[in-house]
Structures are given as structure tokens and as C-alpha cells.
Amino acid sequence: MTVEDRTTGQGGHRLILVTGPSGAGRSTAVRVLEDIGYEVIDNLPLSLLPRLLEAPLDRSLVLGLDVRNRDFSTNAVIEVIDGLIANPVHRVEVLYLDCSADVLQRRYSETRRRHPLAPAENVMEGIGREFDLLTPIRARADILIDTSEMTPHDLRADIDRWFSTDTDAGLAVSVHSFSYKRGLPRGVDMVFDVRFLQNPYWEARLRDLNGQDAAVRAYVRADPRFEAFFMRVLDLSLMLLPAYTDEGKRHFSIGFGCTGGQHRSVSVAEFLSKALAENGWQVSIRHREIERRRREMPAKSGLDA
Structure with a gap:
């Protein structure tokens, strides 16, 4: 069952x-x-x-x-x-x-x-x-x-x-970025590998930035392969999300992975989150590796039993 x-x-x-x-x-x-x-x-x-x-x-x-x-x-x-x-x-x-x-x-x-x-x-x-x-x-x-x-x-x-007990809330979509070095996030429904895109890490001016920075996103988007890939992912998402809503699913997660989880995966996750929100979907975003680095700065987790 x-x-x-x-x-x-x-x-x-x-x-x-x-x-x-x-x-x-x-x-x-x-x-x-x-x-x-x-x-x-x-x-x-x-x-x-x-x-x-x-x-x-x-x-x-x-x-x-x-x-x-x-x-x-x-x-x-x-x-x-x-x-x-x-x-x-x-x-x-x-x-x-x-x-x-x-x-x-x-x-x-x-x-x-x-x-x-x-x-x-x-x-x-x-x-x-x-x-x-x-x-x-x-x-x-x-x-x-x-x-x-x-x-x-x-x-x-x-x-x-x-x-959520709000029956009108509809399908909640979460978009994740991650590093393949640390493995796939648990519970992600659909995963895309974006390591084929040009890597901002090799640009000295971008190395210490991440995909939340406009300069990094512009660099990733300038890859000739980006636009065709992104539009196919967006079209696929917009086709699938209503179908999962009809099936009664309350949450759907989409993951993007790259080598370090800092530049390419973060950039594509940011682009997709914005596009889905513009199409009326309730979207949250999570950058696993960026969050991990921030926590290591450090503070207590606060999670209990």
C-alpha cells in the first residue's frame, strides 16, 4: 500500500x-x-x-x-x-x-x-x-x-x-542544490546533474562567490548549452507538477548537483525557483552546501529529541 x-x-x-x-x-x-x-x-x-x-x-x-x-x-x-x-x-x-x-x-x-x-x-x-x-x-x-x-x-x-492542514495550500515545491561529493540529498524526487556546464570555480574573480551572486549566475547562463537544458527542465517541471497535484501529492522536490555545490547547482536552482514562482507555484529553495558552510562558522544546532 x-x-x-x-x-x-x-x-x-x-x-x-x-x-x-x-x-x-x-x-x-x-x-x-x-x-x-x-x-x-x-x-x-x-x-x-x-x-x-x-x-x-x-x-x-x-x-x-x-x-x-x-x-x-x-x-x-x-x-x-x-x-x-x-x-x-x-x-x-x-x-x-x-x-x-x-x-x-x-x-x-x-x-x-x-x-x-x-x-x-x-x-x-x-x-x-x-x-x-x-x-x-x-x-x-x-x-x-x-x-x-x-x-x-x-x-x-x-x-x-x-x-499543513491548509487544504487549499496545494503542492509545495522545494528546489535543492548539492555537491555530489557529499551524496544525494534524501527524499529528492527528481535530480539533475549540472556538472556539464562551464564551471565558475576556474575564474579567479568568481571562485569565492556562489550561485546566489548575479555574476556567477550570468557566467553559468552564458554557457551555450544552458538555455536548451534549462528550458527542457522547466517544461518538464511544469508538465509534472500539475499531475502530481492531481494525484494528491503535497510536496515535490527537485535537486541540482554539481562538484562543489557552490556555483552551478546553486545558480540553476535559483533560476528554476524564480521561474516556477513566476508560474504560480509555491516554491522554497535550499542550498545544502552553502548552509553547511555557514553552520560550521559555528553555532549549536538546536534540534532536540
């Missing part, structure tokens, strides 16, 4: 299970969902869930689950997920907040908190145990958000795009 099958069924209200490793942003996500109109119950013992759901939901419900739940176990959570999905009354979605181990370790170091699975041991011991427990649950996720490179603001924006 696909996410679309579950979320467009007969049930009138959504039931969202939010989980993920401690420190990945689960508590932040739950608070955002409460702010945008969901009823939230955090860390409810799993054994009490059947009684909670005996009565029909009068509004969409969020359940926060993690290893601190009193009767938490991998099998118990999977049984809950499977049981809820089997009941056509519920429109069930599993939101998994993920994060890399090294970033989780840094967040714990910054906050000086103890890991719930290693209160008297090294934090990495607890992170490893938690990953082992959660891997089968992660595989059941309908929506996976990796917060490793995110600020709290980024996470709030992503949660709002995925779960």
Missing part, C-alpha cells in the same frame, strides 16, 4: 506516528505539528493505544514514539503500525526523523545530555543500540526526513510542507 493509498482513503482524519533516533528532532517535529493544528500525544505507552483509538478521531492525531516509551520494542511498534494500516478507518502515516551518528554525537556533546540507552556509557554506545532497534521501523517509514544538515527552521518548514 502506498502513502497515497493511505492518505486518500475514506478516513476523515490523519493518524501520524512520529519516531526516530533520540536527538534527530522528533520533539521539534511534534511541537510543529501541534502548532499547525494536530492533536498531539507524546510517549503514550503502546499498550494504551488500542483504548485511545476505540472512539473515532474528532481531528487528526499525532503520536510521538521513541525508545523512552514505557513498553517500547521494535516488534511492538511494527505490530502497531501494521494493525493501524489494516484498519481502513485510519489514514496512517509514519514520519521518521533520521540523522547521522556523528551529528547525533555532536548534538549530545553540545547539550551535555545522556543518551537514554547509555546513561552511564559513551554516547556512541547508545546511538548504536538505538540504530539497531529502529532500523526495521525506519524501513516502514512513509516520510523520512534526514535532519543531519538541517537547522530547526529547516525542519519546521519541511514539517509544515508535508503536513
